[in-house]
Amino acid sequence: MTAFSFFRISAIFRCTLALSAFIIPQLVQAQWQVSVGAESPNRGSQALAFLPNELWVHAGDSILWTFPTHERHTLTFLKPGQTRPPGFGPTFGVPVGCPGLTPDGSSFDGSACVTTGVLLLPEDPEPTATAPTYSVTFPAAGNFKFVCLIHADMTGVVHVVDASETLPQYQDFYDREAQGEQVLLLADASRLEGRRTPRNQDRGQSNDVAVGIGEIVTTTGGGSQTASLMRFLGDTIVVQVGDTVEWTSLDPSINHTVTFGAEPADPRPRSANVQLTSDGARQAVISSPTDSVNSGFLSPAPQDRAMLAQSSPGVTRFRVTFPSPGTFNYICAVHDQLGMKGKVIVHP
Numbered sequence: 001m002t003a004f005s006f007f008r009i010s011a012i013f014r015c016t017l018a019l020s021a022f023i024i025p026q027l028v029q030a031q032w033q034v035s036v037g038a039e040s041p042n043r044g045s046q047a048l049a050f051l052p053n054e055l056w057v058h059a060g061d062s063i064l065w066t067f068p069t070h071e072r073h074t075l076t077f078l079k080p081g082q083t084r085p086p087g088f089g090p091t092f093g094v095p096v097g098c099p100g101l102t103p104d105g106s107s108f109d110g111s112a113c114v115t116t117g118v119l120l121l122p123e124d125p126e127p128t129a130t131a132p133t134y135s136v137t138f139p140a141a142g143n144f145k146f147v148c149l150i151h152a153d154m155t156g157v158v159h160v161v162d163a164s165e166t167l168p169q170y171q172d173f174y175d176r177e178a179q180g181e182q183v184l185l186l187a188d189a190s191r192l193e194g195r196r197t198p199r200n201q202d203r204g205q206s207n208d209v210a211v212g213i214g215e216i217v218t219t220t221g222g223g224s225q226t227a228s229l230m231r232f233l234g235d236t237i238v239v240q241v242g243d244t245v246e247w248t249s250l251d252p253s254i255n256h257t258v259t260f261g262a263e264p265a266d267p268r269p270r271s272a273n274v275q276l277t278s279d280g281a282r283q284a285v286i287s288s289p290t291d292s293v294n295s296g297f298l299s300p301a302p303q304d305r306a307m308l309a310q311s312s313p314g315v316t317r318f319r320v321t322f323p324s325p326g327t328f329n330y331i332c333a334v335h336d337q338l339g340m341k342g343k344v345i346v347h348p
C-alpha cells in the first residue's frame with residue numbers, strides 16, 4: 001500500500017465517520033408521531049384534525065398514529081385516483097374499509113390503499129384507558145394524501161423524500177405545531193357556541209336549536225382540519241303545547257341526528273314516522289315522551305367541486321310539533337358518547 005492510497009483510505013474512513021454522525025440522528029427519528037384528533041375534557045369540543053397534518057419523512061421511515069379521543073376516526077391512505085368511500089358516520093352496521101382493513105404496521109407506496117378501522121379511546125377504564133395506535137411505513141418516495149373516512153374535512157399529506165435529502169423539520173417541531181393547532185382548534189370549537197344562527201339572535205324567544213356547529217380551517221399546506229362543537233345549542237328548551245321546535249345543523253361537514261326514544265341500530269335514515277317537507281326539511285309530531293322518533297342524518301351536502309355532478313342541498317332541518325305537555329329527552333345518536341344530548345320541556 002502506497003502512502004497515497006493509505007491517505008485516501010483514511011480520508012474515506014474519516015468521511016464515513018463524519019457522514020454517520022450526520023445520518024444517525026435521522027435514523028433515531030425514523031418513527032414519527034402524529035395524533036389523530038383532540039378533545040376538550042367534557043368531549044364537547046373536538047379537533048377533527050391530524051396533528052400535525054403535514055410531515056416530511058425519509059423513504060423507509062414510519063409514522064405512528066395515536067387515537068386519543070372519544071370521537072371516532074380512521075387513518076386512511078387511498079390510492080391516487082381512487083374514489084373516496086362514503087362517509088361512515090360511525091360504523092352502525094356499515095363496514096369500514098378502502099375496501100377492507102390493513103394491519104398495523106402496513107406499508108404504503110401508493111399502489112394499494114391502507115386504512116385502520118374505526119379507532120377511538122376506549123370508554124373504560126378511565127383515566128388509564130390507552131389510546132389505540134397504528135403504524136405505517138413508507139418504503140418509497142412520493143407525496144401521499146391521508147384522510148379520515150369519517151370526517152370529510154380532516155386530511156393531510158406526508159412528503160416521503162429520498163434518504164439523501166435533508167428533512168426540513170424534526171419531531172420536536174411537529175410536536176409544538178400539533179400542540180398549538182390543538183389549542184386553537186379546541187378554542188375555536190368552544191367559541192363557536194356564541195355564533196349560533198342569526199335567527200336565534202334576532203328572536204328574543206325562539207324555538208330554534210342548533211345541532212352542533214363547526215368550521216373548516218387550513219393551517220398548513222397539507223390539508224384541512226375541522227373544529228366542531230358536538231352539542232345542541234339550546235340543549236334545554238321550554239315551549240308551550242302545540243309549539244313546533246326547529247333543529248338546524250350548523251356544522252359544515254359533520255353528520256348529526258335528533259333522536260327521541262329508542263336509539264335505532266342504524267341512525268342514518270329517518271324513522272318511518274318522520275315526513276319530508278316541501279322545503280327540504282323533515283318533520284314529525286311527538287305526543288308522548290316514550291315515542292321513538294329519529295330525524296336521520298342532518299348534514300349539509302359535501303362541498304362543491306369543479307367537474308363533479310351538482311349535489312342536492314342535503315337535509316339540515318328537522319321540525320317537531322309537541323301537542324302534549326311533558327319532558328322529552330333526546331340525543332344525537334352519532335355523538336351521545338360525547339355528551340350530545342338535549343331536552344324539550346312542553347308546558348301545558
Ligand SMILES: [Cu+2]
Pocket residue numbers: 212230255256257332333334335336340
Ligand atoms: Cu352529533
